[in-house]
Amino acid sequence: xxxxxxxxxxxxxxxxxxxxxxxxxxxxxxxxxxxxxxxxxxxxxxxxxxxxxxxxxxxxxxxxxxxxxxxxxxxxxxxxxxxxxxxxxxxxxxxxxxxxxxxxxxxxxxxxxxxxxxxxxxxxxxxxxxxxxxxxxxxxxxxxxxxxxxxxxxxxxxxxxxxxxxxxxxxxxxxxxxxxxxxxxxxxxxxxxxxxxxxxxxxxxxxxxxxxxxxxxxxxxxxxxxxxxxxxxxxxxxxxxxxxxxxxxxxxxxxxxxxxxxxxxxxxxxxxxxxxxxxxxxxxxxxxxxxxxxxxxxxxxxxxxxxxxxxxxxxxxxxxxxxxxxxxxxxxxxxxxxxxxxxxxxxxxxxxxxxxxxxxxxxxxxxxxxxxxxxxxxxxxxxxxxxxxxxxxxxxxxxxxxxxxxxxxxxxxxxxxxxxxxxxxxxxxxxxxxxxxxxxxxxxxxxxxxxxxx
Amino acid sequence: xxxxxxxxxxxxxxxxxxxxxxxxxxxxxxxxxxxxxxxxxxxxxxxxxxxxxxxxxxxxxxxxxxxxxxxxxxxxxxxxxxxxxxxxxxxxxxxxxxxxxxxxxxxxxxxxxxxxxxxxxxxxxxxxxxxxxxxxxxxxxxxxxxxxxxxxxxxxxxxxxxxxxxxxxxxxxxxxxxxxxxxxxxxxxxxxxxxxxxxxxxxxxxxxxxxxxxxxxxxxxxxxxxxxxxxxxxxxxxxxxxxxxxxxxxxxxxxxxxxxxxxxxxxxxxxxxxxxxxxxxxxxxxxxxxxxxxxxxxxxxxxxxxxxxxxxxxxxxxxxxxxxxxxxxxxx
Numbered sequence: 113x114x115x116x117x118x119x120x121x122x123x124x125x126x127x128x129x130x131x132x133x134x135x136x137x138x139x140x141x142x143x144x145x146x147x148x149x150x151x152x153x154x155x156x157x158x159x160x161x162x163x164x165x166x167x168x169x170x171x172x173x174x175x176x177x178x179x180x181x182x183x184x185x186x187x188x189x190x191x192x193x194x195x196x197x198x199x200x201x202x203x204x205x206x207x208x209x210x211x212x213x214x215x216x217x218x219x220x221x222x223x224x225x226x227x228x229x230x231x232x233x234x235x236x237x238x239x240x241x242x243x244x245x246x247x248x249x250x251x252x253x254x255x256x257x258x259x260x261x262x263x264x265x266x267x268x269x270x271x272x273x274x275x276x277x278x279x280x281x282x283x284x285x286x287x288x289x290x291x292x293x294x295x296x297x298x299x300x301x302x303x304x305x306x307x308x309x310x311x312x313x314x315x316x317x318x319x320x321x322x323x324x325x326x327x328x329x330x331x332x333x334x335x336x337x338x339x340x341x342x343x344x345x346x347x348x349x350x351x352x353x354x355x356x357x358x359x360x361x362x363x364x365x366x367x368x369x370x371x372x373x374x375x376x377x378x379x380x381x382x383x384x385x386x387x388x389x390x391x392x393x394x395x396x397x398x399x400x401x402x403x404x405x406x407x408x409x410x411x412x413x414x415x416x417x418x419x420x421x422x423x424x425x426x427x428x429x430x431x432x433x434x435x436x437x438x439x440x441x442x443x444x445x446x447x448x449x450x451x452x453x454x455x456x457x458x459x460x461x462x463x464x465x466x467x468x469x470x471x472x473x474x475x476x477x478x479x480x481x482x483x484x485x486x487x488x489x490x491x492x493x494x495x496x497x498x499x500x501x502x503x504x505x506x507x508x509x510x511x512x513x514x515x516x517x518x519x520x521x522x523x524x525x526x527x528x529x530x531x532x533x534x535x536x537x538x539x540x541x542x543x544x545x546x547x548x549x550x551x552x553x554x555x556x557x558x559x560x561x562x563x564x565x566x
Numbered sequence: 567x568x569x570x571x572x573x574x575x576x577x578x579x580x581x582x583x584x585x586x587x588x589x590x591x592x593x594x595x596x597x598x599x600x601x602x603x604x605x606x607x608x609x610x611x612x613x614x615x616x617x618x619x620x621x622x623x624x625x626x627x628x629x630x631x632x633x634x635x636x637x638x639x640x641x642x643x644x645x646x647x648x649x650x651x652x653x654x655x656x657x658x659x660x661x662x663x664x665x666x667x668x669x670x671x672x673x674x675x676x677x678x679x680x681x682x683x684x685x686x687x688x689x690x691x692x693x694x695x696x697x698x699x700x701x702x703x704x705x706x707x708x709x710x711x712x713x714x715x716x717x718x719x720x721x722x723x724x725x726x727x728x729x730x731x732x733x734x735x736x737x738x739x740x741x742x743x744x745x746x747x748x749x750x751x752x753x754x755x756x757x758x759x760x761x762x763x764x765x766x767x768x769x770x771x772x773x774x775x776x777x778x779x780x781x782x783x784x785x786x787x788x789x790x791x792x793x794x795x796x797x798x799x800x801x802x803x804x805x806x807x808x809x810x811x812x813x814x815x816x817x818x819x820x821x822x823x824x825x826x827x828x829x830x831x832x833x834x835x836x837x838x839x840x841x842x843x844x845x846x847x848x849x850x851x852x853x854x855x856x857x858x859x860x861x862x863x864x865x866x867x868x869x870x871x872x873x874x875x876x877x878x879x880x881x882x883x884x885x886x887x888x889x890x891x892x893x894x895x896x897x898x
Binding site for chain 2: 538
């Protein structure tokens with residue numbers, strides 16, 4: 113009869129044999145460059161994990177590394193990465209049915225409140241607290257608190273591990289052309305319009321471009337003009353789209369697109385808008401930094417040597433960068449939750465995120481990454497510090513709290529009203545006043561229908 | 567046969583089977599009419615043979631349809647499934663549809679897209695089929711080329727047209743500009759966006775009509791054609807009075823198929839305009855998609871789908887009726 117000896121690991125009694133096996137597995141993992149996460153080698157043999165994340169620089173970096181996770185754990189990982197809108201529709205449908213098609217999914221910022229508070233995702237606190245499932249070196253406190261906050265439900269529990277902290281910034285593709293024309297990088301909404309108009313159709317490029325998800329790209333301007341989406345999210349959700357400030361913002365933004373945008377700009381999705389500025393077919397843009405930081409990528413950007421970056425322009429009411437946090441979560445219907453957690457832990461581990469940052473990943477969520485020399489060096493281009501812009505934007509957003517509107521469960525409905533309103537104004541189908549009043553009325557109807565008391 | 571003889575015949579045995587035990591089914595009563603076992607067996611075999619098809623039809627067609635109708639009678643919203651799966655106001659969604667301006671607008675957009683699209687497909691398909699009906703090798707090769715759009719996956723067709731309609735990268739726009747005929751973006755202009763989608767849809771589907779008409783043209787009887795030519799009928803008269811009446815039914819079938827399919831022009835709308843700019847290209851199924859999948863109002867989205875289904879049935883009935891009348895007149 114063999115006697116089991118127990119030893120302490122992270123304050124927990126663990127059989128000696130298991131501890132030794134774990135140590136060996138961790139050692140083997142380290143040799144393979146795999147983070148020390150598996151409790152035993154091939155512990156997930158026979159498990160197939162279905163994971164889904166929208167197509168992004170992070171998902172592209174992660175894809176080839178997944179083989180290492182599979183090698184170390186024995187799991188097979190199906191990694192699905194459709195485009196952003198397709199992903200959201202698919203995930204929204206799958207989560208709402210509480211199905212088991214996915215084991216780990218992206219918790220999309222715009223849907224986070226709806227998915228979390230509808231009970232469609234699994235709380236992760238128990239996994240994090242369990243030393244057998246999460247070693248201390250995973251260090252969840254290393255994630256910026258501002259990135260963890262949107263992943264919490266109204267019950268205070270954590271439902272997602274953030275992998276992307278996106279902020280809206282401004283960029284110029286041909287800063288040399290701006291300087292030649294006697295302009296500095298535009299800092300205000302007024303300057304942005306002035307420079308966009310002056311450079312429009314110069315050097316074969318449009319003055320300004322952005323993508324047609326206006327519920328994301330227009331709102332920094334709405335805020336800058338003193339407007340807002342709701343009266344005071346998340347407590348008072350009465351829409352405020354027909355205020356004089358909101359109408360003025362819509363008028364300004366639509367004018368910018370109509371007068372200075374490339375032909376057909378209202379049909380531009382994020383990839384098109386990015387390609388337009390990356391190839392020098394547009395001069396200025398306000399988009400997510402995950403996109404605009406790619407202007408510095410010499411292998412794919414025609415304007416890598418002439419690009420410049422800055423904060424979103426300041427309006428009469430101030431500067432209001434948009435922020436969006438995306439995280440990994442486990443659907444409540446998943447049949448492989450423990451394995452899914454292992455995968456998420458691996459995909460958001462210090463080692464993997466550091467490796468991503470070293471490869472040029474621009475939107476880390478861990479403080480250690482943001483502070484690292486590797487990240488700061490990678491994010492410097494043509495004398496501009498994109499990392500500093502990102503950090504400043506996150507700090508500003510946290511301080512002002514202007515992004516609370518975006519995690520309201522019924523925001524997708526209002527988001528669509530904003531999209532339609534801007535399209536109607538840009539294409540001269542409605543005046544700014546008519547379009548915003550229409551959006552206001554439709555938003556009120558939609559919110560009431562969604563059961564929101566206003 | 568006189569009535570008396572008929573009555574007498576009815577009382578007499580009519581076959582050997584009624585006089586002797588049934589050799590195939592010995593336990594069956596000899597008094598039964600001879601055809602009954604065979605008929606029963608035949609009906610049983612028919613039923614058994616049909617049963618798998620009926621089961622499949624029931625499970626994959628009727629059950630989902632019943633589910634759709636049932637859900638349309640509820641205010642089901644996936645964000646609150648427990649609270650909303652009830653039938654307190656079974657016609658609530660339908661009543662709301664009548665007051666939903668965006669829905670009513672989507673019906674009008676659908677009507678324009680379907681009628682113009684199908685008419686153009688019929689005209690172009692018919693015209694090209696007549697041109698290609700020569701039997702030459704060249705015509706045969708060209709015919710194959712025309713079939714390419716029809717066999718492409720819809721999403722690929724949508725991407726092709728997205729490139730063509732994006733002035734920054736479009737060879738079509740570059741060429742027009744080179745010729746001094748610059749054209750503004752067609753999909754971002756509310757006056758042209760819907761017609762740009764119709765053009766793409768017609769491009770993909772006119773070959774269907776062309777193919778059907780070509781096949782039908784091969785079967786046009788030669789005698790009346792020759793007779794008309796001998797009588798001095800010109801080409802138009804031959805087409806108008808002999809060929810076209812012969813093609814009418816085929817054209818009605820094509821119209822029917824294309825009409826049904828025109829309600830499913832989803833990938834083009836999704837990729838090219840996303841229902842915009844504004845709502846100018848938002849057809850009914852796209853609006854239903856937004857309600858169901860963007861907002862999770864499944865009850866409401868299902869009601870939209872049921873209305874569409876009913877509309878398609880009505881349209882099919884109308885087109886079939888027209889086709890029957892055309893056929894009947896032709897027969898007379």
